Amino acid sequence: MVFHLANCHATVRQMANYSAALDDVFHALADPTRRSVVARLGHGSASIKELADPFGLGLPAFLKHIKVLESCGLVVSEKIGRVRTCKLRRAKLKAAEKWFDEQRAAWESRYESLDNLLTTLKGEKDET
DSSP: HHHHHHHHHHHHHHHHHHHHHHHHHHHEEEEHHHHHHHHHHHOOEEEHHHHHGGGGGGGGHHHHHHHHHHHHSEEEEEETTEEEEEEEEEEHHHHHHHHHHHHHHHHHHHHHHHHHHHHHHHHHHHOO
């Protein structure tokens, strides 16, 4: 019994960590500017200047977006000389993708159950 409870506590802690990491990723992706940056980095690394140009934001404001993306682990940046280059960390997107896949599977199962129920009810109605 004690072993079982210890496993449950470990699982809950792991789920809380997983949830916190997902919360950070979804928070970062909630902003359209940051989503655009992630989409752009999906095509390859880019300098901060390259990333900032389409948005017409001042560099300090744009760097706040980069900091949010870095803090959740979606983006990593490296400074070489005077140029800071950003790169997408796809593993963090995979965690969000996994969550969506789990949700999709749950809802597909629910819809399939509903379809089966409706088919059954329709068959019962047709028999009467």
